[in-house]
Amino acid sequence: MKRSFYFFLLLSFTVNTTKVISQAFNTADYTKAAWMTCRFYGGQRSSTISKTPTNWLLLNHGVGYDFYSDADNGYSVAGGWSDCGDNVRFGQTQYYSAYMLLKGYDLWPNGYGDYYSQNYAGYNAAQDFTWEGGHHDPDGIPDILNEVKYATDYFILCTRNSTTFYYQVGDGSYDHTVWVTTVKKATEAISNGGCPRNVYKNPKDASMASFCGATLALMSRKYRQYDSVYADTCLAHALLAYAYAKAHPGTAGNADVNGSSFYGANAKWQDDYATMCTELYYATNDTSYKTEALSYAGNLSTYNYCFGYNNNDDIAAYNLATLGSSSAATLLDKFASGYKTDVDANGIYQGGNTSWGPLRYNANSAFIVAIDNLYHGITAVDPFIYKQIDFIMGNNSIKSQTVTSNLSFIVGFGTNTCQHPHHRNIYLDDNNVSNSTVLTIPTRNAQFGYLVGGVRSGSYDDTRSDYQVAEGGIDYSACLVGTLAYILAQTTPAPAGVTVSPTTVSIVVDSTSTVTATVAPTNATNKSVIWTSSNTSVATVNTSGVITAVGVGTCNVTATSTNNSTVTALVAVTVTMPTSIESFSLSSSNMNVYPMPFDKILTITAGSNMKSVSLLSISGAVISEQYANGQKEVQIQTDQLAKGVVLVKVVFEDNSTRIIKAVK
Numbered sequence: 001m002k003r004s005f006y007f008f009l010l011l012s013f014t015v016n017t018t019k020v021i022s023q024a025f026n027t028a029d030y031t032k033a034a035w036m037t038c039r040f041y042g043g044q045r046s047s048t049i050s051k052t053p054t055n056w057l058l059l060n061h062g063v064g065y066d067f068y069s070d071a072d073n074g075y076s077v078a079g080g081w082s083d084c085g086d087n088v089r090f091g092q093t094q095y096y097s098a099y100m101l102l103k104g105y106d107l108w109p110n111g112y113g114d115y116y117s118q119n120y121a122g123y124n125a126a127q128d129f130t131w132e133g134g135h136h137d138p139d140g141i142p143d144i145l146n147e148v149k150y151a152t153d154y155f156i157l158c159t160r161n162s163t164t165f166y167y168q169v170g171d172g173s174y175d176h177t178v179w180v181t182t183v184k185k186a187t188e189a190i191s192n193g194g195c196p197r198n199v200y201k202n203p204k205d206a207s208m209a210s211f212c213g214a215t216l217a218l219m220s221r222k223y224r225q226y227d228s229v230y231a232d233t234c235l236a237h238a239l240l241a242y243a244y245a246k247a248h249p250g251t252a253g254n255a256d257v258n259g260s261s262f263y264g265a266n267a268k269w270q271d272d273y274a275t276m277c278t279e280l281y282y283a284t285n286d287t288s289y290k291t292e293a294l295s296y297a298g299n300l301s302t303y304n305y306c307f308g309y310n311n312n313d314d315i316a317a318y319n320l321a322t323l324g325s326s327s328a329a330t331l332l333d334k335f336a337s338g339y340k341t342d343v344d345a346n347g348i349y350q351g352g353n354t355s356w357g358p359l360r361y362n363a364n365s366a367f368i369v370a371i372d373n374l375y376h377g378i379t380a381v382d383p384f385i386y387k388q389i390d391f392i393m394g395n396n397s398i399k400s401q402t403v404t405s406n407l408s409f410i411v412g413f414g415t416n417t418c419q420h421p422h423h424r425n426i427y428l429d430d431n432n433v434s435n436s437t438v439l440t441i442p443t444r445n446a447q448f449g450y451l452v453g454g455v456r457s458g459s460y461d462d463t464r465s466d467y468q469v470a471e472g473g474i475d476y477s478a479c480l481v482g483t484l485a486y487i488l489a490q491t492t493p494a495p496a497g498v499t500v501s502p503t504t505v506s507i508v509v510d511s512t513s514t515v516t517a518t519v520a521p522t523n524a525t526n527k528s529v530i531w532t533s534s535n536t537s538v539a540t541v542n543t544s545g546v547i548t549a550v551g552v553g554t555c556n557v558t559a560t561s562t563n564n565s566t567v568t569a570l571v572a573v574t575v576t577m578p579t580s581i582e583s584f585s586l587s588s589s590n591m592n593v594y595p596m597p598f599d600k601i602l603t604i605t606a607g608s609n610m611k612s613v614s615l616l617s618i619s620g621a622v623i624s625e626q627y628a629n630g631q632k633e634v635q636i637q638t639d640q641l642a643k644g645v646v647l648v649k650v651v652f653e654d655n656s657t658r659i660i661k662a663v664k
Helices: 006-010 025-044 091-107 121-126 145-156 207-222 228-247 270-284 287-294 314-322 326-341 361-374 383-393 472-493
Strands: 158-161 164-169 199-201 497-503 504-508 512-514 514-518 529-533 539-541 547-550 553-561 562-578 591-594 601-606 610-616 622-627 632-639 645-652 657-663
Touching: 025 145, 025 383, 025 472, 091 145, 091 164, 091 207, 091 361, 091 472, 091 529, 121 591, 145 158, 145 164, 145 207, 158 207, 158 228, 164 207, 164 228, 207 228, 207 270, 228 270, 270 287, 270 314, 287 314, 314 326, 314 361, 326 361, 361 472, 383 472, 497 553, 504 512, 504 547, 514 529, 529 539, 539 553, 547 562, 591 657, 601 610, 601 645, 610 632, 622 632
Parallel strands: 497 562, 504 562
Antiparallel strands: 158 164, 164 199, 497 514, 512 547, 529 553, 539 547, 553 562, 591 601, 601 632, 610 622, 610 645, 645 657
């Protein structure tokens, strides 16, 4: 965990050099690194109130969940990401990191892939979490959105209303006491970081609330094509964050029960507030937010350091430049050119903190150069960007206790990777071992994708206790994920076409059929598609291409590239009733009707909440329909119904259907 950064000005900024070995990474290397560093955030997940295991490092470790009970007098604030190798949720890095991750996707969507579902079902079923194992289970949603959504679910809780904003859960001084996984730590004494943990709210700070609001506003745009209701919820809570930030100008550092300092206050709040207003403008098209954002252009300035969680003028300059601010555009150029000149003889960036987590600044500076190039329409990848990212991936002469050269600072990437990162969950060890004990990463967690702080020259101390270089954090990796996506977006083709198989589907009511989509070219990074139905009363389709027949009729199911809405393919769907009533069951595992035969009243019960209940003739014509309003038992008056056979159709709240036969 990072300690106070107030001592930065005391650091020596002497430029060191290290020989950069000639090594070219190919597209496959960048793709694997992008997958690993994105999935890293799934290894930072803190449990929600549901107690469902969600952190892939811990899925099969003990009960698999940890701080599900985090709450403020009964109001749940569980979820989100642990900060680093320890387990506090600090607002200073949480909100910044989520925004930078999502902003990268906003700028370079073609650089992001869809390899797994939000619960990592493919890897978990095989108990193989490696890239080479190939147990991917794409769900039609880019992985980056699955990861960021876990954060925005938490952000929605944190923006309780316009006057209540939660910014921290847990205490750093307690959290450092024992070396165990979060599954075990949640059961420890409070003084050892266990539950119940302290919850902190309502800081005099606009910076954290602004990054929270910016993330939610941006998510409302990026996730709308997958779930419009969720998108609306994100926007509503973005406005709550906006109201809070507007009423609380200022910045604040972390809280701690013992007064310990881990994260200092942001350098200023105005830049982050401008970023939030920019995202609200793009989300709502309300020009008042644009005007308000531009009014802060004069508050932006150079700061003689490097972009990071506490110095954010760079991203604000880009955002305001896109709104038309010439001064912001000029400032963005100054940042980019400054980073490109503050390098050693081999082109490796030397700014930021040179002893505590220096490589995060190499990733951050590369990201800023990338957005500057984007602003100017430059499509070629700047050599500066390659040099920083390649150095992190292993294009260097750094050695460790076990590696003689070419050390990868991304845990699990390559053969010469760091072996002993400062991270409690990766080792799955609950023995509270001493710092001198050497722990081994289990094979299932080996490809963690964790960017450690690292070094820029000489030797790397691959020792778990050396947190200044062996620890990483959610803020360390955010710009690395984005810059890897930038490289892929610039060097691999965008989706140009999509085909579906089969192109026609004929099914009967209450049955399913699966269709597949193939995106061309084969080397496009993002091959995910969005499935939609032109008439959901006839057939629905899920994110995996499973079509469910709902009612008689025809419709089109469309596969659309997530990154190019003009790239589409159609499946013609025809839904009919079965040719005989024998095709239907007299009962279902999820519902039942009685009495049988019935007379004046027919009762339907179900194990799930029902949305509607209909009576159909054998030909499929609707006799009657009534809404169930989420009930699990519905009674229908049938005294006016003629004797004979009818079909009872139930639509559940998840839009699944069941049809069974009944006789009067």
